[in-house]
Amino acid sequence: MSEMRTGQSGSQRPRKERKTNADMRRRQLVEATLSSIVRHGLARTTLATVAREAGLSQGVAVFYFETKQGLLTAALREIYRRYEANWMAALDAAGPRAEDRLLALLDADFRPEVCSRDALAVWYAFWGELKTTETYAEIAADFDARRFDALRGICRELVSGDADAGELAEWLDTFCDGYWQKLYLFPSAHGPEDGRRALRGLLARLLPDRGAFAARD
Amino acid sequence: MSEMRTGQSGSQRPRKERKTNADMRRRQLVEATLSSIVRHGLARTTLATVAREAGLSQGVAVFYFETKQGLLTAALREIYRRYEANWMAALDAAGPRAEDRLLALLDADFRPEVCSRDALAVWYAFWGELKTTETYAEIAADFDARRFDALRGICRELVSGDADAGELAEWLDTFCDGYWQKLYLFPSAHGPEDGRRALRGLLARLLPDRGAFAARD
DNA sequence: AGGAATTGTTTGAGCGTTCATTCAAACTTT
DNA sequence: AAAGTTTGAATGAACGCTCAAACAATTCCT
Numbered sequence: 001m002s003e004m005r006t007g008q009s010g011s012q013r014p015r016k017e018r019k020t021n022a023d024m025r026r027r028q029l030v031e032a033t034l035s036s037i038v039r040h041g042l043a044r045t046t047l048a049t050v051a052r053e054a055g056l057s058q059g060v061a062v063f064y065f066e067t068k069q070g071l072l073t074a075a076l077r078e079i080y081r082r083y084e085a086n087w088m089a090a091l092d093a094a095g096p097r098a099e100d101r102l103l104a105l106l107d108a109d110f111r112p113e114v115c116s117r118d119a120l121a122v123w124y125a126f127w128g129e130l131k132t133t134e135t136y137a138e139i140a141a142d143f144d145a146r147r148f149d150a151l152r153g154i155c156r157e158l159v160s161g162d163a164d165a166g167e168l169a170e171w172l173d174t175f176c177d178g179y180w181q182k183l184y185l186f187p188s189a190h191g192p193e194d195g196r197r198a199l200r201g202l203l204a205r206l207l208p209d210r211g212a213f214a215a216r217d
Numbered sequence: 218m219s220e221m222r223t224g225q226s227g228s229q230r231p232r233k234e235r236k237t238n239a240d241m242r243r244r245q246l247v248e249a250t251l252s253s254i255v256r257h258g259l260a261r262t263t264l265a266t267v268a269r270e271a272g273l274s275q276g277v278a279v280f281y282f283e284t285k286q287g288l289l290t291a292a293l294r295e296i297y298r299r300y301e302a303n304w305m306a307a308l309d310a311a312g313p314r315a316e317d318r319l320l321a322l323l324d325a326d327f328r329p330e331v332c333s334r335d336a337l338a339v340w341y342a343f344w345g346e347l348k349t350t351e352t353y354a355e356i357a358a359d360f361d362a363r364r365f366d367a368l369r370g371i372c373r374e375l376v377s378g379d380a381d382a383g384e385l386a387e388w389l390d391t392f393c394d395g396y397w398q399k400l401y402l403f404p405s406a407h408g409p410e411d412g413r414r415a416l417r418g419l420l421a422r423l424l425p426d427r428g429a430f431a432a433r434d
Numbered sequence: 435a436g437g438a439a440t441t442g443t444t445t446g447a448g449c450g451t452t453c454a455t456t457c458a459a460a461c462t463t464t
Numbered sequence: 465a466a467a468g469t470t471t472g473a474a475t476g477a478a479c480g481c482t483c484a485a486a487c488a489a490t491t492c493c494t
Contacts, residue, residue: 018441018442018443018489018490021442021443021489022442022443025443040349041346041348041349041350042260042345042346043259043260043346043349044349046478046479046480047479047480047481048478048479048480056444056445057444057445057446058445058446058480058481059443059444059445059446059481059482059483060443060444060445062480062481062482063443063444067480067481068479068480068481117348121348124341124344124345124347124348125345125346125348126345127341127344127345127401127402128259128341128342128343128344128345128346129258129259129260129342129345130341130401130402131258131334131338131341131342132257132258132260132261133258137402140402141402141403144402144403167415167418170415171392171415171418171419173395173399174391174392174395174396174398174399174415175388175391175392175395176395177394177395177398177399178390178391178392178393178394178395178396178398179391179395181391181394181395181398182390182391182394184344184347185344185347185354185357185358185361186358186361198384198387198388198391201384201388202388205422205423206422206423235463235464235467235468235469238463238468238469239468239469242469263452263453263454264453264454264455265452265453265454273470273471274470274471274472275454275455275471275472276455276456276457276469276470276471276472277469277470277471279454279455279456280469280470284454284455285453285454285455
């Protein structure tokens with residue numbers, strides 16, 4: 001009964017430590033990248049600023065991500081992952097009624113986790129280079145599709161006719177994107193709370209027959 | 218009767234030729250900057266790419282703009298100037314009726330002159346660095362304020378109550394910003410024409426009592 | 435179990451490149 | 465001749481990436 005071939009699962013801790021360490025380092029570096037983008041902007045984010053932020057050497061960033069571009073791509077993927085986790089969690093927490101699910105999904109866009117000033121700085125920094133970095137566009141399209149499908153699905157429960165539901169979903173999605181721009185460009189004039197309020201007002205207008213969105217007034 | 222102090226206006230053409238030349242060069246360099254941003258992105262736009270695009274030497278760009286940053290700032294101001302000229306011209310061309318003026322102002326946002334794929338690439342490239350370049354934010358706030366005032370003014374003619382008018386103006390402004398984002402991120406799924414159509418649909422919903430916006434169904 | 439060998443990780447100096455800016459000299463217009 | 469304009473080589477700083485060497489964890493061998 002000697003030891004097995006360190007293969008699948010039986011062994012005690014054959015390489016687990018190293019794998020764990022690698023994942024931890026990658027997370028640490030991605031986190032440092034996001035911090036650096038917030039602090040210095042994407043244009044002035046270098047391997048040096050990331051390494052300094054992470055408390056590591058420049059070399060280790062290249063070791064785990066091959067290239068600076070790989071690190072940036074991982075960072076963009078990460079914020080989209082967080083964004084998706086945010087609205088999915090909001091949907092899970094919402095009740096079964098379509099009105100509640102719609103509000104949950106849209107409200108999620110105005111949680112500081114995804115639209116704080118720092119978060120917006122990162123979003124727009126990456127979008128600014130979307131046209132010159134093919135991968136960014138693919139990531140954006142991938143994540144956006146899932147959210148829009150969810151949104152349209154809910155709208156279909158609220159209005160009759162697929163065309164009208166799609167139209168409504170497009171309006172609401174557009175509103176969210178547009179309000180993010182306000183939050184980003186003019187943060188002193190618009191906060192997430194204002195966004196939620198404006199959203200409710202718009203919903204009350206667009207779906208007047210649904211009492212759930214009726215304005216106080 | 219010796220020569221005067223080259224001062225105000227009396228002299229025949231004391232420096233006029235040179236001034237004209239300087240303005241022409243500045244325009245040429247700003248144009249080349251915008252082209253370079255479209256072609257290479259803002260991050261890879263250098264004095265060399267701008268000079269090559271303009272058919273001039275690098276030195277002349279510095280001569281007229283002192284610094285690369287000065288050149289970029291001038292380019293941003295230029296696209297905002299064009300944007301403003303676009304919606305102001307649309308307003309001037311529209312009739313006196315508030316419905317027509319509203320549609321003219323909003324439709325102007327979907328003219329290729331300001332929202333073509335190339336134009337959007339420039340907009341988002343600059344916005345991406347807004348948080349790290351104070352001047353960009355000032356320029357954006359300056360131009361945005363004038364447009365929003367115009368929009369709100371028209372909305373006040375259409376709905377009673379300043380609060381409701383302001384709310385409507387915010388919704389519509391947000392819609393325009395949001396749709397630009399769709400045009401930019403997913404140009405294969407959304408074109409300016411779709412934006413105009415969606416806008417009309419939204420207007421018909423938000424202002425149902427105004428026949429001018431009634432949907433054809 | 436204990437020490438050597440192997441494999442994985444981290445460092446930071448160094449390389450080649452690119453970039454913004456400078457500037458003396460050449461060229462043009464007044 | 466004077467003033468204005470344009471050039472492009474030179475400068476120095478910053479950057480992404482490489483790599484040999486150092487360090488650490490794990491495995492192998494007895």
